[in-house]
Every structure is written in C-alpha cells, then in structure tokens.
Amino acid sequence: MALQTDRQDEFQDAVEAHDCSAQAKCYLQEAQSMESSGDIDSACFNYTHAYVLALDAGEKSIAQTALKALEKYGRE
Amino acid sequence: MNISISSSESLIDAKALDRVTQAVENATGLPNPFYNDAGLFEIEKQAVFAKNWACLGFASDVPEVGSAKPIDFLGQPLVMIRDKDEGVNVFENTCRHRGMIIVNEAKKTKGILRCPYHSWCYDSKGKLRTTPHVGGAGHNTHEGIKKDELSLNQIRSHEWLGLIFINLDGQAEPFETQHATLLEQWAEFNNRPLYFGGEDSQFTLKVNCNWKLAVENYCESYHLPWIHPGLNSYSRLEDHYNIVEQHQYSGQGTVVYNPTLNDNGLTFPNFDGLSDKWDTGAEYISLFPNVLLGVHRDHIFAIVLEPVTHDQTLEHVAILYTSPDAQGEKFANLRQQNTAMWREIFEEDVFVVEGMQKGRNAANFDGGKFSPIMDPPTHCFHEWVANQFKNHLDK
Numbered sequence: 392m393a394l395q396t397d398r399q400d401e402f403q404d405a406v407e408a409h410d411c412s413a414q415a416k417c418y419l420q421e422a423q424s425m426e427s428s429g430d431i432d433s434a435c436f437n438y439t440h441a442y443v444l445a446l447d448a449g450e451k452s453i454a455q456t457a458l459k460a461l462e463k464y465g466r467e
Numbered sequence: 468m469n470i471s472i473s474s475s476e477s478l479i480d481a482k483a484l485d486r487v488t489q490a491v492e493n494a495t496g497l498p499n500p501f502y503n504d505a506g507l508f509e510i511e512k513q514a515v516f517a518k519n520w521a522c523l524g525f526a527s528d529v530p531e532v533g534s535a536k537p538i539d540f541l542g543q544p545l546v547m548i549r550d551k552d553e554g555v556n557v558f559e560n561t562c563r564h565r566g567m568i569i570v571n572e573a574k575k576t577k578g579i580l581r582c583p584y585h586s587w588c589y590d591s592k593g594k595l596r597t598t599p600h601v602g603g604a605g606h607n608t609h610e611g612i613k614k615d616e617l618s619l620n621q622i623r624s625h626e627w628l629g630l631i632f633i634n635l636d637g638q639a640e641p642f643e644t645q646h647a648t649l650l651e652q653w654a655e656f657n658n659r660p661l662y663f664g665g666e667d668s669q670f671t672l673k674v675n676c677n678w679k680l681a682v683e684n685y686c687e688s689y690h691l692p693w694i695h696p697g698l699n700s701y702s703r704l705e706d707h708y709n710i711v712e713q714h715q716y717s718g719q720g721t722v723v724y725n726p727t728l729n730d731n732g733l734t735f736p737n738f739d740g741l742s743d744k745w746d747t748g749a750e751y752i753s754l755f756p757n758v759l760l761g762v763h764r765d766h767i768f769a770i771v772l773e774p775v776t777h778d779q780t781l782e783h784v785a786i787l788y789t790s791p792d793a794q795g796e797k798f799a800n801l802r803q804q805n806t807a808m809w810r811e812i813f814e815e816d817v818f819v820v821e822g823m824q825k826g827r828n829a830a831n832f833d834g835g836k837f838s839p840i841m842d843p844p845t846h847c848f849h850e851w852v853a854n855q856f857k858n859h860l861d862k
Contacts, residue, residue, distance in 0.1 A: 433605075446579045446581070446588050447576075467607045467608060
C-alpha cells in the first residue's frame with residue numbers, strides 16, 4: 392500500500408502487531424484521501440481492505456463506512 | 468462422505484454379522500477385522516458415523532458468541548462456531564474458493580470467519596459476506612460469483628446435555644426422534660442449564676485401541692469389581708442393573724450412588740427437583756456411536772470418543788455441574804478431587820481396552836462369547852454395529 396508518509400509508520404506497526412483494527416483504520420484513512428483526490432479505483436482497493444479487516448476485528452463503524460463507500464461505487 | 472471401500476468390504480463376513488445379531492445367548496461378538504483392520508475402519512466412517520448422530524465435542528468448547536474451534540473428525544476438517552443467537556453451528560472448515568482451511572486454532576472471533584488465503588469472509592451462520600477483489604482490484608463482486616450459493620457447507624448439528632452432535636450425511640432422523648427414548652429416560656436432566664467446571668474439569672486420555680472397545684467396556688458393570696476394586700467397599704456388583712435399549716444405547720445404573728467427596732463440609736449442589744430415584748441412583752450410558760455419559764444428582768460427565776485410527780482413540784472427558792456456584796473458586800478443590808477420582812477410574816480401564824485390542828490379533832478368536840446375564844449391554848452395542856454394516860451393505 393502506497394500510504395502517505397505520515398501514515399506509513401503507523402501502518403507498519405499495525406501490520407507487525409497483527410492489529411486488524413489499526414490496519415483497518417489506516418486503510419480507511421487512505422481510502423478517504425484517495426477518494427478526495429478523485430482516484431476512485433485506489434480508494435476502493437483501500438476501502439476493501441478497510442472493510443475486510445474491520446469485519447475481522449469487529450470494528451462496526453469502520454466496516455459500515457467502508458461498505459457504504461464500496462456500495463456507492465458499485466464495488467460491493 | 469464417499470470413500471472407496473470395495474476392496475475392504477470383502478473383509479466383512481455376512482454370516483459373522485448374522486451371528487452377532489442372534490439373541491445374546493447364542494451370539495458371538497464382532498469379528499477381529501472390526502477392531503484391527505484399517506480398511507474396515509474406513510467403511511465404518513460411512514456406515515456407522517456418517518449415518519448417525521456422532522458426538523463432535525462439548526458446547527463448552529465454544530463458550531461465547533463468536534468462539535470458534537476447528538476439529539478434525541474422522542479426517543473431515545470441521546469448525547464449530549457459536550453464532551450471534553448463541554446457537555452452535557458446525558461447518559466444513561474449508562473455504563468455498565480454493566479449499567483453504569479457514570480456522571487453524573480455537574479462538575474468539577467477532578463473528579466473522581476470514582479465510583487466511585484471499586480473505587473471503589463468512590459470518591457465524593456460514594453466509595458468505597464478502598469476496599474482496601474477486602472482480603479485480605477494488606471490485607468485490609462479479610456476475611459469476613453468487614454469494615448466496617457459496618455459504619460454508621453446513622453440517623447438521625444438535626446440542627444436548629452440553630454436547631454437540633453431528634449427522635454428517637444429513638439423512639438421520641432428527642436427534643429428538645432418534646433418541647426419544649433416552650430423552651424420556653433422562654427427562655429430568657433435559658433442558659437444564661449445565662455449568663462446565665472449567666480447565667480443572669477436563670482431560671484427555673490417549674488409548675491404543677479401537678473406539679468400540681471403549682464403548683463396550685463402559686457400558687457394562689461386569690468388570691467393576693475386578694478392574695475398579697475400590698468400588699467394592701460401597702458399590703457391590705449386585706447394586707448395578709443393566710440398561711439395554713435395542714438399536715439405541717446401553718449401559719448400567721447403580722442404586723447406591725453416595726458421593727463422599729467434601730471439602731471442609733462443602734459438597735456439590737444437587738439439581739433442583741429431581742425425583743427420589745436420583746437420591747441414590749446414577750446411570751452410565753454409551754450413546755451410540757461415540758459418547759459415554761454419566762448422570763448423577765450433583766454432576767454429569769461425558770467422554771467423547773474421537774477415533775483417530777482403527778487402533779487409536781482419544782477420550783475427551785469433561786465434567787458439568789448443576790449450578791454456576793460450582794464453577795467458582797469456592798469449589799475448586801472439590802472439583803479437582805472429583806476430576807481426580809474419575810480420572811483414576813478411567814485410567815484403570817486403559818489396560819483392559821488396550822489388552823482387548825491386542826487380543827483381537829488372535830487368528831482364532833471368534834468375537835467372543837457373551838454372558839447372557841452380565842453382557843446384554845455389550846451385546847446390544849455389537850448388534851447395533853452389526854446392523855449398521857448390514858444396512859450399509861444392503862444399499
């Protein structure tokens with residue numbers, strides 16, 4: 392994942408810690424940034440990972456946000 | 468479950484099965500290959516286990532909503548999960564995508580089973596929730612992927628007395644129908660909450676014998692004065708009675724159950740409202756094919772037999788109590804005493820079942836002669852097994 396520099400460390404820490412909640416949060420933030428910049432395909436890639444990891448971690452709010460975005464773009 | 472069995476079926480002597488199903492006075496036991504032949508064990512998986520309600524494990528294995536436990540049962544990779552409605556579901560532990568094992572170890576999930584390979588996600592009722600990137604990066608749908616048709620393959624299951632039963636072929640009568648007689652016999656114990664004693668109330672014994680020998684030894688009282696001499700001081704052979712329910716279960720009961728365990732005057736609480744029978748009564752039943760049960764007024768135990776090979780069996784033991792009080796620290800010492808007592812008794816049986824396994828290699832052993840008085844519970848089980856094979860071969 393090509394994360395913005397200020398999220399890269401946070402993401403790597405989350406991966407190393409197998410922390411799905413933290414990873415979902417990083418992916419969601421990245422997805423929202425991509426969506427804002429108009430890169431919908433990259434946004435949906437990141438929303439997908441945010442959704443899956445949030446489901447796994449029981450992060451209902453993140454899962455719901457990601458799912459809504461994916462549905463909006465016809466990806467889920 | 469389809470297994471190639473044609474070469475092994477020739478091992479089954481139809482006339483020998485007919486001898487097994489004679490009246491106990493005239494019958495002989497199951498022939499040696501039923502105990503020491505690996506090919507026949509493969510047939511047994513289909514003829515005996517898949518067609519009936521086999522016991523998979525304990526409800527306490529998945530104590531909370533979201534708890535999941537993988538279990539390999541007779542070579543089948545399965546997973547138990549407690550769903551959001553607190554029911555227990557059993558599925559094939561295999562992703563519908565590439566056949567990957569989904570759950571590798573017992574764990575508490577958030578209600579989602581995520582395949583570790585491509586992250587296809589299923590909910591606790593087996594429904595496929597999402598298929599990430601299945602239509603290309605960031606595209607999670609495809610017209611060829613119909614999620615409604617790709618739920619986890621569910622195994623029919625039923626929870627009773629703190630145990631999870633499964634019917635692998637899905638064709639057995641409902642559990643309540645197939646075991647209506649036992650449910651009536653033990654009606655006083657049905658639908659009561661049971662409280663697993665916890666880590667100090669479970670253990671597993673590995674025995675080098677065919678699973679059937681554990682069933683046979685458990686269901687009769689004939690051996691008690693010889694193998695468990697400690698019982699003779701308070702529980703004589705004549706204090707026991709046979710339980711024989713043809714085609715279903717067998718076992719034995721006692722009329723002198725009188726628990727002596729106490730911890731500074733503390734004893735286990737009894738179930739409320741039991742009839743007088745259980746003041747001094749206890750019953751021990753082998754519910755065919757593979758669970759051994761003991762009920763008493765102050766606790767229940769179950770031994771789930773896991774056949775590993777034709778000559779190796781795991782005996783998973785758990786003890787359940789009548790009240791949540793019995794789960795607490797106050798009763799820890801008493802629970803440990805009770806577990807130790809039962810463990811000692813069950814371990815006393817190990818040399819017997821392993822000895823019978825070795826004895827089954829004697830070429831001229833014909834399956835054995837039953838005592839018409841003491842062995843009807845054992846014969847009942849042999850007859851049941853023989854009939855399972857007869858039914859299998861007839862189809």
